[in-house]
Structure formats: C-alpha cells, structure tokens
Amino acid sequence: MHLDIPSVMFLSAVSCLSIAVAMFVVAGHYPVGVSQAMRRWGEASAALALGAAFIFFRTSVPDFLSVVLGNTLIVTGFGLAYLAIRSLHGRPATHDRWVLVWVLLCFALYGGTFVSDDDINLRIVLVSVLKLPVLLMIVRELWAGGGNGRRPIEGLLIVVYLAYALVSGVRAVDTMSGGDLSHSSFFGDPMQQFSIIAFFLTVSVSSLFFMLALGEVLTAELYQRATTDALTGIYNRHAFEELASREIARSQRTGRYPSMLMVDIDHFKRINDRCGHATGDAVLCAVVGAIQGALRQQDFVGRWGGEEFCILLPETGRLDALMVAERLRTSVMELPAVDASKMETVTVSIGVTCPYDRDSGFSAMLAAADEALYKAKFGGRNRVVMAGV
Numbered sequence: 589m590h591l592d593i594p595s596v597m598f599l600s601a602v603s604c605l606s607i608a609v610a611m612f613v614v615a616g617h618y619p620v621g622v623s624q625a626m627r628r629w630g631e632a633s634a635a636l637a638l639g640a641a642f643i644f645f646r647t648s649v650p651d652f653l654s655v656v657l658g659n660t661l662i663v664t665g666f667g668l669a670y671l672a673i674r675s676l677h678g679r680p681a682t683h684d685r686w687v688l689v690w691v692l693l694c695f696a697l698y699g700g701t702f703v704s705d706d707d708i709n710l711r712i713v714l715v716s717v718l719k720l721p722v723l724l725m726i727v728r729e730l731w732a733g734g735g736n737g738r739r740p741i742e743g744l745l746i747v748v749y750l751a752y753a754l755v756s757g758v759r760a761v762d763t764m765s766g767g768d769l770s771h772s773s774f775f776g777d778p779m780q781q782f783s784i785i786a787f788f789l790t791v792s793v794s795s796l797f798f799m800l801a802l803g804e805v806l807t808a809e810l811y812q813r814a815t816t817d818a819l820t821g822i823y824n825r826h827a828f829e830e831l832a833s834r835e836i837a838r839s840q841r842t843g844r845y846p847s848m849l850m851v852d853i854d855h856f857k858r859i860n861d862r863c864g865h866a867t868g869d870a871v872l873c874a875v876v877g878a879i880q881g882a883l884r885q886q887d888f889v890g891r892w893g894g895e896e897f898c899i900l901l902p903e904t905g906r907l908d909a910l911m912v913a914e915r916l917r918t919s920v921m922e923l924p925a926v927d928a929s930k931m932e933t934v935t936v937s938i939g940v941t942c943p944y945d946r947d948s949g950f951s952a953m954l955a956a957a958d959e960a961l962y963k964a965k966f967g968g969r970n971r972v973v974m975a976g977v
C-alpha cells in the first residue's frame with residue numbers, strides 16, 4: 589500500500605476545517621454548556637486545520653510559516669481541545685491562561701531554533717516533545733471525567749490521545765538517536781510518515797468520539813430537564829408517575845408492597861400572600877429539603893402540583909409508612925423560619941396509603957392517598973391520616 593503523505597496532511601486540514609465549520613454553524617442551537625464546548629472544539633479544529641495546511645504547503649510557503657506557525661497552531665489546537673473537554677465537563681475556564689502561556693512558550697522555542705540554528709532534527713524533537721504535556725493534560729482531564737464520572741466514550745478518547753503521545757515520544761527518540769533528515773526528505777522519511785498518519789487519525793477519530801461524547805452529555809441534560817422540577821430539583825409529575833408505576837408493578841411480582849404518601853403544605857396561599865412569591869418558593873424548597881431528610885435512600889419524591897408532593901416508600905408496610913409520615917410532618921414543623929420577620933410556622937397535611945389488594949395500581953393508590961389527604965385537611969391540617977381508617 590502506498591500513501592501519499594502530503595495528501596494525508598491535506599486531508600487532515602480539510603477534515604479539521606469541516607469539523608470547525610460544522611461546530612460553529614450548529615453550536616448556537618444547543619444548550620449553553622454544550623454549545624460552549626462545541627465552539628471550543630470548533631476553535632481547536634480551526635487551529636489544527638490551519639497548522640496542517642501550513643505544513644502541507646511547506647515547500648511553497650516561507651519556512652517560518654510552515655515550521656514555526658504551523659507547529660504552534662497544532663499545539664494551540666490540542667490546547668483548545670483540552671479546554672473544550674474541560675468545558676464539556678462543566679469545569680470553569682480557569683486553565684485558559686496556562687494554555688496560552690504554553691502556546692507562547694512553544695512559539696518562542698520553535699522560533700528560537702528557527703532563527704538561531706536551522707537544524708531540522710532539533711526542530712522535530714522539539715515539536716514532538718512540546719506537544720506531549722498538552723496531550724497528557726487531555727488524557728488527565730478525560731480520566732477525571734465529568735460530574736457523573738468518566739463516560740465509556742472518554743475511555744476511547746484516552747486511547748486515541750495516549751497512542752498519539754506515544755508516537756510523538758517515539759518520533760522524538762528516533763530523531764535524537766541517529767536522525768539525519770534533510771528538508772527535502774521530510775515527507776519521505778518513514779518515521780515522519782508514520783507521525784503524520786497518526787496525526788490524521790488522531791484529529792479525525794478524536795472529533796468523531798468528541799461528537800459522540802457531546803451527544804451523551806446532551807441526552808443526559810435533556811433527560812434531567814424532562815424529569816426534574818426546575819424549582820425544587822426533585823422528580824416532576826411525569827417522571828414520578830413513571831418510576832412509581834414501575835416500582836408498584838415490581839412489588840406485585842415480589843409481594844413486597846410499597847406505601848404512598850401525599851403531602852400538601854397548609855395555607856400556602858396565605859404564605860404567598862403575606863410574604864411574597866419569592867418567599868413562597870423558598871418555603872417550597874425548604875419543605876422539600878425536610879422531606880428528603882426524613883426519607884431513606886430508596887424512597888422517592890415528586891412534585892405533584894403547586895404545593896403538593898407525592899412520595900413512594902418501596903417495600904414499606906402501613907405502620908412504618910405512618911411512622912415515616914409522622915417524622916416528616918414533625919421535621920417540616922421544626923423548619924427554621926424562611927423569612928424571620930413575617931414567617932409563620934410551616935406545616936403539612938399527609939395522606940398515607942398501602943395497597944388494599946395485590947392488584948392496586950398507581951391510580952388506585954393515588955386516589956386513596958388523595959382521599960386521606962383531604963381528610964387530614966378537613967380534620968384541621970398539620971396531621972397524618974391513613975387511608976381507609
């Protein structure tokens with residue numbers, strides 16, 4: 589098989605340029621976090637494209653452009669790729685200036701060797717070695733992963749960057765130990781050919797994997813938005829119903845039934861009217877905090893309506909459910925005042941139900957809990973009532 593090496597460099601430039609254009613064109617249509625990462629990857633690809641183009645045209649442009657600027661742009665491209673991955677992980681942009689410092693240092697060193705000594709072997713060693721810290725920073729960032737840990741696709745990206753770092757290292761060692769390149773044999777030297785092919789594979793495969801990682805982050809973000817109540821951060825009605833129905837169906841097979849609690853804040857309209865809507869929102873969040881503090885890890889809670897919450901306690905009998913409900917009612921009552929000057933004590937009423945028979949589904953449980961809640965309200969509020977009692 590014969591590969592035309594300058595064409596490989598040309599293809600690298602074209603492929604990076606297409607990725608850069610695609611990223612810039614579509615970035616604005618995505619949520620902020622993802623679009624920032626896309627723009628950064630677009631900048632990275634643009635820098636790599638320009639760097640590869642300068643190297644491709646090395647026989648027709650001044651050496652300063654192809655050697656110094658071309659290689660500096662390639663380091664810049666990898667530096668920006670590092671920042672794009674950090675951005676995808678939701679990390680702050682605090683490392684931008686370190687990347688800039690490194691890029692300027694590379695520019696100075698490449699320029700220095702160019703001006704002082706036109707030794708192509710020394711330049712190749714420098715170009716290979718100065719890329720390594722940036723590549724290893726990328727690997728470190730991928731290894732650390734985002735907020736939810738490392739994604740499998742990031743594992744593959746690690747392999748790609750480590751392989752390229754290895755090739756760069758071998759290239760440096762090979763050139764140091766007996767390289768005798770001349771300018772004219774640059775594209776013909778097997779080690780340089782190998783390194784250029786590795787560059788092409790790295791920039792194209794990493795972009796493909798980065799796009800897959802973007803897709804995963806985006807899916808997770810959309811899932812989060814679709815299932816979460818924006819104010820309180822707990823499940824929204826739709827997500828809660830789906831999870832609770834699944835748990836109830838599971839319990840019908842195992843015979844270990846769950847209990848359901850319907851919780852409603854008392855006189856919440858009055859709190860809103862007296863203290864304002866913002867305080868009302870703060871009270872809602874504080875009540876959710878108290879509810880979560882009173883539950884076990886396997887229990888789950890959703891916002892059913894404005895100031896109404898639904899809770900499912902898996903594998904919990906009626907006595908335990910009553911105990912949990914009472915604990916929950918007390919912890920809400922003991923909440924510190926949200927707005928000390930105007931706040932009255934916040935209380936909740938709770939309806940509790942366990943399945944009457946093995947076929948009680950989600951709707952039947954919900955209706956029973958709701959009826960018990962109505963009785964708690966009717967009975968004077970700030971109390972727990974068991975359905976069917």
Ligand SMILES: Nc1nc2c(ncn2[C@@H]2O[C@H](COP(=O)(O)OP(=O)(O)OP(=O)(O)O)[C@@H](O)[C@H]2O)c(=O)[nH]1
Nearest residue numbers: 852853854855856857858860865868869894895965
């Ligand atoms: N601050 C705030 N208020 C909300 C929100 N959602 C619903 N509400 C308010 O919650 C209040 C519910 O009032 P009601 O249904 O009359 O119930 P209540 O005043 O709690 O009375 P009882 O339930 O009978 O004790 C209404 O004033 C709604 O505007 C929200 O997200 N934030």
